Amino acid sequence: MSESSGNIEDPVKIELFRLVLKTRMTEDRIIALYRQGKIVGGVYTGRGVEATTVASALALEKKDYLFPIHRDLGAHLAKGQTILNILLQYLGKGNNLTKGKESGIHFSDRSLNIIGNISHLGAMIPVAVGVALSLKLQKQNSVALNFIGEGGSNIGDFHEGLNFAAVQQLPFVLIIENNQYAYSTPVEKEYRARYLSDRAKGYGIPGYHIDGTDAIKVYQTVKEAVERARSGKGPALIECKSFRMVGHSAHDDAFYVDKELRKKYEKKDPLIKLEKYLLKNNILDHDSVDRIRQEIAEKIEDATEKAIESPLPDPEWAYGAIYASNSDRMAYGD
Amino acid sequence: MATSTYLEAINQALFEEMERDESVFLLGEDIGIYGGAFKVTKGLYKAFGGDRVIDTPISESAIIGSAIGAAITGLRPVAEMQFADFITVGFNQLVANAATLYYRHNIPVPMVVRAPSGGGIRGGPFHSRNPEAWFFHQPGLKIVAPATARDAKGLLKSSIRDNNPVIYFEHKYLYRRVKEELPKEEIVVPLGKANISREGDDVTVITYGAMVFECLDAAKKLFEEHDISAQVIDLRTLQPLDMELILQSVQKTSRVVIVHEASLSGGIGAEIAARISEKAFEYLDAPVKRIASLDTPTPFSPILENEFMPNAEKIYNAILEIMKF
Ligand SMILES: Cc1ncc(C[n+]2csc(CCOP(=O)(O)OP(=O)(O)O)c2C)c(N)n1
Numbered sequence: 001m002s003e004s005s006g007n008i009e010d011p012v013k014i015e016l017f018r019l020v021l022k023t024r025m026t027e028d029r030i031i032a033l034y035r036q037g038k039i040v041g042g043v044y045t046g047r048g049v050e051a052t053t054v055a056s057a058l059a060l061e062k063k064d065y066l067f068p069i070h071r072d073l074g075a076h077l078a079k080g081q082t083i084l085n086i087l088l089q090y091l092g093k094g095n096n097l098t099k100g101k102e103s104g105i106h107f108s109d110r111s112l113n114i115i116g117n118i119s120h121l122g123a124m125i126p127v128a129v130g131v132a133l134s135l136k137l138q139k140q141n142s143v144a145l146n147f148i149g150e151g152g153s154n155i156g157d158f159h160e161g162l163n164f165a166a167v168q169q170l171p172f173v174l175i176i177e178n179n180q181y182a183y184s185t186p187v188e189k190e191y192r193a194r195y196l197s198d199r200a201k202g203y204g205i206p207g208y209h210i211d212g213t214d215a216i217k218v219y220q221t222v223k224e225a226v227e228r229a230r231s232g233k234g235p236a237l238i239e240c241k242s243f244r245m246v247g248h249s250a251h252d253d254a255f256y257v258d259k260e261l262r263k264k265y266e267k268k269d270p271l272i273k274l275e276k277y278l279l280k281n282n283i284l285d286h287d288s289v290d291r292i293r294q295e296i297a298e299k300i301e302d303a304t305e306k307a308i309e310s311p312l313p314d315p316e317w318a319y320g321a322i323y324a325s326n327s328d329r330m331a332y333g334d
Numbered sequence: 335m336a337t338s339t340y341l342e343a344i345n346q347a348l349f350e351e352m353e354r355d356e357s358v359f360l361l362g363e364d365i366g367i368y369g370g371a372f373k374v375t376k377g378l379y380k381a382f383g384g385d386r387v388i389d390t391p392i393s394e395s396a397i398i399g400s401a402i403g404a405a406i407t408g409l410r411p412v413a414e415m416q417f418a419d420f421i422t423v424g425f426n427q428l429v430a431n432a433a434t435l436y437y438r439h440n441i442p443v444p445m446v447v448r449a450p451s452g453g454g455i456r457g458g459p460f461h462s463r464n465p466e467a468w469f470f471h472q473p474g475l476k477i478v479a480p481a482t483a484r485d486a487k488g489l490l491k492s493s494i495r496d497n498n499p500v501i502y503f504e505h506k507y508l509y510r511r512v513k514e515e516l517p518k519e520e521i522v523v524p525l526g527k528a529n530i531s532r533e534g535d536d537v538t539v540i541t542y543g544a545m546v547f548e549c550l551d552a553a554k555k556l557f558e559e560h561d562i563s564a565q566v567i568d569l570r571t572l573q574p575l576d577m578e579l580i581l582q583s584v585q586k587t588s589r590v591v592i593v594h595e596a597s598l599s600g601g602i603g604a605e606i607a608a609r610i611s612e613k614a615f616e617y618l619d620a621p622v623k624r625i626a627s628l629d630t631p632t633p634f635s636p637i638l639e640n641e642f643m644p645n646a647e648k649i650y651n652a653i654l655e656i657m658k659f
Pocket residue numbers: 071119120121148149150151152153155177179180181182183244
């Protein structure tokens with residue numbers, strides 16, 4: 001674990017552990033439901049990137065805006081989303097947050113200032129930058145944080161968005177989840193630079209390259225960047241290096257992944273790493289770890305039951321309105 | 335009453351809406367001190383300052399994408415494309431993000447993208463486009479295309495006040511050629527309502543944008559020379575279409591000519607023709623005729639561009655042909 005992890009208080013470290021574990025266990029349940037044929041559509045999990053996604057979102061305040069992408073279930077959880085809402089979404093139920101209109105991991109929640117992604121990689125970057133612009137113009141003292149994969153970082157929107165954010169010195173933080181594969185494509189075929197965080201220089205903003213399997217390090221770095229952005233000093237780019245420990249999605253056995261690399265990163269499993277650290281430093285003991293695990297298991301059990309019993313959408317909803325009217329609830333934050 | 339050009343009418347609408355509602359702000363390339371490539375935003379930077387008239391980098395996707403972000407957090411952005419042609423760079427933001435947010439997440443996206451469109455200004459292949467049909471195919475967007483100064487002003491005001499993403503195609507050819515007396519009182523023209531630009535009984539001519547004037551010229555000449563009375567409908571809003579007015583007119587005249595400056599195939603005229611044949615087939619005395627630009631890029635040389643685009647003469651001939659049935 002990181003040298004300076006002493007700066008962070010123990011309750012935060014415990015919360016990081018609880019959320020990383022909750023993410024791992026919830027995703028395991030989603031995969032089990034997928035194997036039972038209960039999930040509508042595909043499943044992408046964040047196994048291996050949980051430390052990055054959880055710690056980044058936990059570094060935000062409630063009023064800050066979160067733009068998670070396809071492996072960021074952990075970020076949804078860290079921002080306060082319930083397991084039930086997540087499962088309802090994956091099961092395509094009528095009482096889910098999108099009323100059955102959107103797929104598994106694509107959902108927004110106004111009450112939590114979460115804005116869901118679309119499939120197009122990178123497309124949320126300019127939107128998140130726009131939220132940051134709006135926050136600055138309205139002097140709201142909040143920050144927008146968005147994720148992008150190392151693969152998605154090669155999309156034009158990455159450049160347009162980050163450059164505009166830099167020019168306007170917006171309260172925006174972009175996290176690159178470098179898990180070393182984009183579907184089957186290894187980093188050698190994705191970009192030439194040693195560090196993607198070096199791109200920050202080109203925009204005149206700070207860039208950090210950190211160990212994305214180290215939740216405490218990620219939390220510290222993101223927190224600093226978020227507070228810097230909040231104080232009006234502009235955006236930051238943070239590359240968190242980790243590893244995609246499973247296939248691209250539940251159907252993919254990842255036969256193409258380098259065996260040595262996999263071995264190396266299995267030793268860096270973010271969950272095991274954090275648990276060991278907490279035990280070794282007497283922040284948690286085995287009993288409390290078990291208790292946390294048990295609490296989460298019960299929540300998942302309960303949520304699964306409720307989600308499965310929930311109603312499907314009404315076929316009529318397919319005709320659902322495509323235009324907002326004047327009586328609609330308008331903006332986030334209203 | 336004072337005389338205003340089409341361009342000045344747009345400027346007035348922006349000014350009045352920014353004054354009325356402080357959540358309205360502008361973003362785009364060279365729109366600040368410079369006042370925009372066509373000077374549409376002239377004076378607004380001085381009046382409202384750099385926080386409400388924001389010069390952006392040349393990044394159409396970031397302009398449209400960040401307008402979306404601002405729209406869902408309490409502001410009403412009006413983004414300017416320097417030319418409608420460059421809207422392609424922000425295409426994904428419009429069709430994938432802006433258009434679908436309300437359907438998917440129940441989040442209204444109150445924003446306007448102003449796009450100076452159209453040919454006849456010798457702009458060549460990349461400064462002359464009429465790209466409305468691409469967006470017409472994407473549910474969730476509204477599309478506006480004014481022809482008169484009054485409508486340019488009134489429709490822009492409605493677009494800014496609308497709670498949906500609106501693409502506002504302002505025709506470059508009309509910017510300084512159209513001049514009208516505009517009343518001192520506020521003008522607000524509702525979206526989704528077409529206008530009858532000329533009353534007539536013999537044939538319905540459906541059009542929008544700069545072609546309205548070509549159609550009116552043709553209609554005048556047909557009346558003078560052949561006693562044919564054409565009803566000219568200016569659609570004004572392309573999405574949603576005012577089918578009620580269209581069908582009323584078709585039922586009266588039984589003959590239809592659709593005219594647009596965008597290329598023929600897959601154009602908005604195709605959808606209108608299909609709807610007429612579905613809903614008013616029994617009223618028709620002649621096949622629906624479409625007049626549009628050629629299915630090629632816009633050529634540069636004036637001789638070629640004249641050949642490429644519809645004009646009053648081509649419309650006049652097409653109507654004569656339709657009257658033979
Ligand atoms: C614009 C676009 N192109 C292709 C895809 C299909 N796709 C979905 S995820 C993915 C790989 C993404 O890799 P990366 O950004 O590194 O994220 P990771 O999945 O590794 O976390 C691809 C190619 C897409 N969603 N969007």
